[in-house]
Amino acid sequence: MPHLLLPRRLATLGLALAATTLLATSCASPTAGSPAPGSGSDPAAAPSAGGFPVTVTSCGTELTLDAAPQRIFLIGADTIPLLDAVGAVDRVVSRTGTLPTDVYDPDLQAAAEAIPVVESGVGETGGSVISSEVVLAADPDLVIGPTNGVDSGALTAAGIPVYTPPAYCPDGTSPQTGTASFQWVQDQVTEYGRMLGATDQAQATNDRLTQQLTQLEPAGERLTAAALYIPQGGGTFYPYGAPSMVTPLFEAAGLDNVYADDQQRVFEGSAEDLLDRDPDVVVLLYSDEDDSAVRDAFADLPAAQQLTAVQQDRVLTLRFPYTDPPTPLSVDGVGQLTEQLAR
Known part of the structure; x- marks a missing residue:
């Protein structure tokens, strides 16, 4: 069952505590005014080959990745299409949750089914809940998932970066606010491309999405x-x-x-x-x-x-x-x- 993104005001004290922990320890997403790689005046701050280190924003805090992650742990399966968009599904070493059927194309379905599944509990909003010990046992170099899915503080303390997609951020911390738009999709594709060192793949996907959006036609009367x-x-x-x-x-x-x-x-x-x-x-x-x-x-x-x-x-x-x-x-x-x- 996918994470249902229920309203923050319905969250339990446990969710609030998890969110507080995340805000104290977590991440960060790109802003429109971010300088180009290597544009800073400090030579020590210049990025290495491949554009790293890269800093992104997750739920209002900064997360710096020194190299492109190669061992990703997914809490839930909701972000698999974003990883697919930048050609990084094969970097996922473990995941929780169930996969949808008759939604992915056959190649993506096969790739997603090949990812080892780790048993997890189910939170109040339908998302996966898992212990940090189980996550650490998979030896990941990046964890992607909701704020209430794991003790992100414990993972950060162990040196494992945790990225929370904007849709799962507590109130007031998401970079995506106001009325949703398809630009949010392309922003996330861009974000994943930066995080995973796959900016060319991200741009190619966004070009395809732009073309797909221009071809959409409404069905009959409004x-x-x-x-x-x-x-x-x-x-x-x-x-x-x-x-x-x-x-x-x-x-x-x-x-x-x-x-x-x-x-x-x-x-x-x-x-x-x-x-x-x-x-x-x-x-x-x-x-x-x-x-x-x-x-x-x-x-x-x-x-x-x-x-x-x-x-x-x-x-x-x-x-x-x-x-x-x-x-x-x-x-x-x-x-x-x-x-x-x-x-």
Whole structure:
């Protein structure tokens, strides 16, 4: 099950503690005004061959990599498409979590399945939780994962850098704020290229994404839409607001996110508010191979049958990897939606 990126205000004290630890010990991402390699006046600060050392920003703190990592430990599988974008999947020595099916292309699926899987627990937001001892046993030179997935302080103390993607940063520490856009995808591709010494591959991927974005066409008339996650057991639901990648994905598919006025990525919703917004289309996000369970859970929600989307038979489904966090799959998600809208 992917990390569901639930709202920070729903996090437990354990999450807050983990985030605090990360902020005290962790990382950092490139800024638009970063000097070019070797442009500094201090010869001792000049980068080595390959552009290293490289400094990036993760959740508001700086992380310096002296050389391109060759042994990456992934907490969760969400960032595999970003590693693929810079040709670095073969550098992953271990991962946690489950892989999606029918989402990756066959070559990437095979490469991801070949990565050794380490057993882990499941946190409150659905992401992997693992002990630092297990991570250290894999002898990584870079760990990538959410703030609440591991004791990053222990890893940093052991000399292992920990990078947290912007989508997993605590409030106020993410470099990606405001309304999401496809630029966030390309920024992350660029970031991974810098971290892993694969800037040429990153640029080639971004060029392809730019071309892919110019070819996207909306499906028919412009409609309003809401993306909802319904947790196992039902009874409640979580809409996705402006900072979620569903917002630009909807825009490209010819849909307007009815929750785009909310600056939370995902939050607990109410039936009354959903009825007031009354979207033309409802998109149910899910992680299983079969979408029947999420459709049944949605049908059981109070007032679901009163929605225009239900009455017009416009309830669609979309796999989580096509939305958050921002990866090249977010661009592919547009086609997944337009195909369903055209039926």
